[in-house]
Amino acid sequence: MLLLLSLVASCATLSAATSDFDTRFTGRTLRFDYHHSGNADEEHIAPDRFRLEGAWAGSRTQLVDETNLGKYLFLVIDPETNRTIYSRGFASIYGEWETTREARSTWRVFHESQRFPEPRKPVQVVLKKRALDGTFHEIHSSRVDPNSRFVDRSKITPAGEVMTILEGGSPQTSVDLLLVGDGYTAEQRGKFAADVQRLVDSFFDWEPYRSRKSDFNVRALHVPSAESGISNPRQGVWRDNPLGLSFNAFDSDRYVLTYANRALREAAASAPYDAVVFVFNDRKYGGGGIFNLWCTTAADSSQAAYLFVHEFGHSFAGLADEYYTSQVSYEEFNPPGYEPWEPNVTALLDPLNVKWKDLVEGSMPLPTPWGQAAYDKASYDYQARRQELRSQGAGEETMEALFNEVKSITKPMLEGEEHYGHTGAFEGAAYEAKGLYRSEVDCIMFTRNPTKYCNVCTRAIERIIDLYSK
Ligand SMILES: [Zn+2]
Numbered sequence: 001m002l003l004l005l006s007l008v009a010s011c012a013t014l015s016a017a018t019s020d021f022d023t024r025f026t027g028r029t030l031r032f033d034y035h036h037s038g039n040a041d042e043e044h045i046a047p048d049r050f051r052l053e054g055a056w057a058g059s060r061t062q063l064v065d066e067t068n069l070g071k072y073l074f075l076v077i078d079p080e081t082n083r084t085i086y087s088r089g090f091a092s093i094y095g096e097w098e099t100t101r102e103a104r105s106t107w108r109v110f111h112e113s114q115r116f117p118e119p120r121k122p123v124q125v126v127l128k129k130r131a132l133d134g135t136f137h138e139i140h141s142s143r144v145d146p147n148s149r150f151v152d153r154s155k156i157t158p159a160g161e162v163m164t165i166l167e168g169g170s171p172q173t174s175v176d177l178l179l180v181g182d183g184y185t186a187e188q189r190g191k192f193a194a195d196v197q198r199l200v201d202s203f204f205d206w207e208p209y210r211s212r213k214s215d216f217n218v219r220a221l222h223v224p225s226a227e228s229g230i231s232n233p234r235q236g237v238w239r240d241n242p243l244g245l246s247f248n249a250f251d252s253d254r255y256v257l258t259y260a261n262r263a264l265r266e267a268a269a270s271a272p273y274d275a276v277v278f279v280f281n282d283r284k285y286g287g288g289g290i291f292n293l294w295c296t297t298a299a300d301s302s303q304a305a306y307l308f309v310h311e312f313g314h315s316f317a318g319l320a321d322e323y324y325t326s327q328v329s330y331e332e333f334n335p336p337g338y339e340p341w342e343p344n345v346t347a348l349l350d351p352l353n354v355k356w357k358d359l360v361e362g363s364m365p366l367p368t369p370w371g372q373a374a375y376d377k378a379s380y381d382y383q384a385r386r387q388e389l390r391s392q393g394a395g396e397e398t399m400e401a402l403f404n405e406v407k408s409i410t411k412p413m414l415e416g417e418e419h420y421g422h423t424g425a426f427e428g429a430a431y432e433a434k435g436l437y438r439s440e441v442d443c444i445m446f447t448r449n450p451t452k453y454c455n456v457c458t459r460a461i462e463r464i465i466d467l468y469s470k
Contacts, residue, residue, distance in 0.1 A: 025117040029053035037109035045140035057171035057272035069318040090292035159267035160223035178273035183281035186224040202305035250329035289314030322446035368424030
């Protein structure tokens with residue numbers, strides 16, 4: 001009886017929230033396009049346009065984001081009541097770029113979009129940036145009347161074919177993944193469909209996705225490319241591909257991003273989606289993932305399954321890289337003395353109140369001792385050999401052989417650790433060997449060794465699945 005009553009109560013709450021949604025919003029999606037520019041010292045937002053898309057695929061009950069994730073925060077405010085009626089935390093290419101050396105000597109501009117349910121009345125759209133102490137500060141505010149001539153309501157012309165891979169439920173109560181292909185020609189449509197199926201099958205072999213599969217819808221978008229593959233500037237390879245994915249983002253060989261945001265958003269608007277995963281037609285190891293933007297994965301790499309779940313951890317749940325021995329282009333991605341916002345790394349400024357303290361067993365020492373010196377030696381040796389081979393133009397087989405050799409050394413090393421599989425605070429995380437800590441000895445966000453995320457990462461992912469599906 002108690003159970004029945006609570007079910008009735010939760011249904012009533014749900015329908016009240018849904019009718020609240022219908023009062024405020026039309027059920028379609030509005031997109032705010034803007035340019036984000038600056039250098040290491042200053043940044044500016046310049047609006048581009050408002051664009052009407054199709055049906056709103058996101059939650060109708062969890063409109064205000066309470067996860068406190070992201071370097072930036074987007075808010076939609078009702079000017080009559082000053083109430084936030086929609087918000088989402090996010091990170092961006094700009095937010096990463098401003099920490100590179102290049103930002104110290106030049107300005108750049110990146111195109112960005114925020115999508116939100118189309119309001120019935122005029123609203124204020126606001127962008128805020130997180131300061132080092134974790135608080136948010138406004139960097140842009142503008143008003144939009146959705147019924148005005150300043151909203152582009154022209155038809156979305158499909159840029160390609162949308163394929164349904166998995167239909168779990170209504171877009172309103174599901175995580176809607178959209179796998180977007182780049183570097184697949186019209187003739188390679190069949191290869192794209194097969195690559196997507198293979199990657200989706202392996203994705204749902206990993207937890208927590210396996211247990212939560214019924215909360216997902218998966219669709220794929222094939223936008224025919226003039227040429228096969230994507231650009232690889234360090235090898236002098238240039239490709240005309242419609243969504244602009246390329247290796248060597250921020251001059252980092254394996255980092256694959258695109259700056260063609262507007263082309264992506266116009267193409268993706270053909271399907272309902274909460275999260276975009278780029279699948280690019282290439283054999284070379286590479287990928288990338290930025291929170292609430294998208295992730296990228298090389299379809300033909302022998303590591304494709306790992307790349308998908310690792311990069312998706314970044315883009316879907318705001319997970320940080322837990323590794324620190326690989327070369328990256330960032331300088332002081334996390335300045336010392338401040339707590340990072342990402343859920344899976346900590347500066348351990350207050351060990352008694354570490355953000356995952358409820359997962360730490362009472363007897364666990366913090367920081368937690370582990371054999372970092374031996375691991376670092378093996379890992380830095382590998383990085384040096386990897387860089388040397390890459391600079392000689394070595395092929396994927398050579399790189400994979402090297403990786404497997406190192407794995408045969410580091411995997412037993414990590415698995416033999418006294419506290420392996422337990423939650424603590426292990427020094428070395430987020431590109432820093434000292435001063436930043438991860439929660440377990442090993443995790444998919446740390447190495448390619450394990451077949452699961454650590455408990456802290458798993459919980460962070462489940463929280464975001466709940467945000468879209470409940
Ligand atoms: Zn982790």
